[in-house]
Amino acid sequence: MSAHQVLLCFIIWLAIANVTHLLSIADIMAPQSEYTTIRPNPSLRDFVSHYWVSPSGSDGVYTALPDGAIDLVFQVHNTDCNSWVYGTPTARIDIPLQPHCSYFGIRFKPGQNRHFMQPSARELTDNSIVAHEAMDVSLNQISEALLCADGAMLFDELLKSYLNKRLPEPQRIDDAIRLIEAHRGVIRIREVVDMFGQSRRQFERIFLETVSVSAKTFATITRFQHTAQLLTATQKLPLSHIAAELDYVDQSHMSRDFKRLAGVTPRQFTQGHVAFLQDVCFDSDEQ
Template sequence: MDYRTYEPCEDLASLIKCYWTLESPKEDTPMRQTIVPDGCMEMIFHYGDLYKQYTQRDNCIIQPKCFVIGQLTRPLEIESMGETGIFSVRFQPGGFFPFATMHVKKMENTAIPFGQLFGNAGKEIEQNILNAHTALERIKLIEIFLLSRLTEVATIDYVVKFTLDTILSASGQLTINEVSKQTNINRRQLERKFSLAIGLSPKQLSKMIRLQSTLKMLLNKQCKNLTSLAYENDYYDQSHFTKDFKELTGFTPKEFYGDNLKMSSLFYGSD
């Protein structure tokens, strides 16, 4: 398995967290992989074989060849159908908003085909990226596409941007009332503005950011046990920690530690 990340150009760095590629040969016994919500939307281009995506009732769909995945509010299970070749654009939280052609809230937990989002221009860039031979070629193509669209759309509201920065800088550990006081705006109004731009409520994003911080500590073995891990990340108590953890990963902390953690950090949160 070959996983690599690449930095965006300076003009897109505030919107794009990174580009990443994943290449892997066909597995004799494919395993489901769990992707944990982290508040970052992604553009996915399968230049290899496609992936299955499992639904809540354990049915599965086949992912499109190229798509944007909306904000995840629950763990996502996927499974390779052959040889993996993926190029992805991982946006910063809120980074996809300037390029959105539909309300990001309506994209929640859904893979939206490129053509549906961007019409003929989307189909053209899709084919160009699939036909490219290297990651650097693909990065150049998608940056030209994205930069050309930046001149046509609005930017995120100042209050939303301030709220987002506050949540990120606090590693998701502030309550929404505390965030609302700092923005000097009614909580309900703040939640509405935030949801329209980010696709999540401030509370949902805070929960994800805090969990991602927790997962990194787990991965780096920075805590002696799960109790100290919960304490370090400012959870009220162990039951609160376990509840949030299972909601976003599908596992209890003890169940998740191991291969699931490694696979999740591969797709999310380590860059």
């Protein structure tokens, strides 16, 4: 069975298992037939945002936009399986894709990659490393799951089994991350520090090590992600309305922040994002 068929079998199995399909910016940016995002087992949802699968095998580029998350990415070609860990970018990055390869990935929730890998998130910012240099979980088992139709069905079980042995402990920094996300990035960092209960310096150090960017940058990225969602919503809103909704000083402020992170203006994003975000784009998740 080819890698293309294996990943398709995985998608079909997940659908039969009634796994909820996620709609996110990634779905907007890629044809549904080429790219699928899938929720993990409920017991993993505090740690994993979603899995994504791209069985198309087409060449091109993947445009990664800042999202505050870290991905474990597998590239499958016939019986070969290679893997990398991609840290969150702080600006748009265009990553070349290899022709005739399928891709499978795990999007960890911000800060939750720490339960599965050795390096601090800070070491991965705007960077990628070969997965076996970073991951604590057995990559051999994951590779076998991707290359075996029966094994693919056990992928959730591999991660659950790993967590059951390690018993991850929640930390105060998780509450800080959730607070920023709940406010869509529109919150004073001083308020987050006060909730955290330690000095500003200690908070910033722990946040940077856990999430890979500063709390202020994470808030900016979170607001950017919500801006992109509103820009591509079914009900089109004026740019001035979106700027006010997300508490930007004005529309120009929103446009400057957006272009710095996405590489294009909000108007260009809404009018022509398909032209530069090609058929495998998986850089955000619906919270």
